[in-house]
Amino acid sequence: MSFEALSPDESTPFRIIFVCTGNICRSPMAEVVLRDLVTRSGLGRLITTSSAGTGDWHVGEQADIRTIKALAKKGYDGSHHRARQFDPAWFADLDLVVVLDRSQERILRNWATNEHDRNKVRLLLSFDASQATLHDVPDPYYSDDAMFDAVLGMIEGANLALFKQLAPAIRQGVR
Template sequence: MSFAALNPDEATPFRIIFVCTGNICRSPMAEVMLRDLITRSGLSRLITTSSAGTGDWHVGEQADRRTITALAKRGYDGSHHRARQFDPTWFTDLDLVVVLDRSQERILRNWAGTEHDRGKVRLLLSFDPDQAVLQDVPDPYYSDDALFDSVLGMIDSANQALFKQLAPAIRQGVR
């Protein structure tokens, strides 16, 4: 995906959603961290970020306590997150649907009603040349705190790479 001169404005910002399985581990991490990058860059009026899960098991719940802890160790606040399930009708209002592994990629592409919407679905690690070969960010849910920290590092690196591609196009499109 090329982000050649995007033309967002305050009325219609560039809209990104991160999607994992239950929306309590990986996608909230990605959302919180990218939102921080966007805010620190002064682009919060032009780029919005959110997250969701493919499943409904955790709808309404806070992020996993290990997610909140891993984020807090790096200075982020994930305590306000509430899980929700992705709704295929959202495709119309989204510019980029970033999935954390190939299972979500298959699900979201199946849910997409058009080729255009299928084209919005991208693996997070695909933005990071150093991690692209891995394809999937592992799900830390059934593991320990160390894997949560490791996953957070992977997400941070990939988000940095995504932002480096996105921010110049957003800035170039702003008049």
């Protein structure tokens, strides 16, 4: 995805949402990691992050305790997260919808009512050349702490690659 067509407007930040299945494992990790990169870079007014799930099973719940622990081990705070379900009406207010696997990609592209919104949907790993061929960030929900740590590592790498593509365009005012 090219970020060349972005218009600089501090009153309207670039809005990114991360979407996984239940919004308690992968997408909260991605939201917290990118928010940390954005905050540390001084671009917090220009880029906002959020997350949601395609399903409603966990709406209102905190992130999975293993997600919170994996994040804390790396110095991130995921304790304030509350799960929510993606609402297709949100497409109009979003610039980028980053999904964690191809099942969310299919669902969200089906929920989009026009080509413009379908084009906002991107796989997280597609931003990272070293991981792009994997396509999907595995869902660690039915696994152990080590898998949560591994998934967080994948998300950190892909978010860094996404940020490296996005930040220069935002800084230069060339969206």
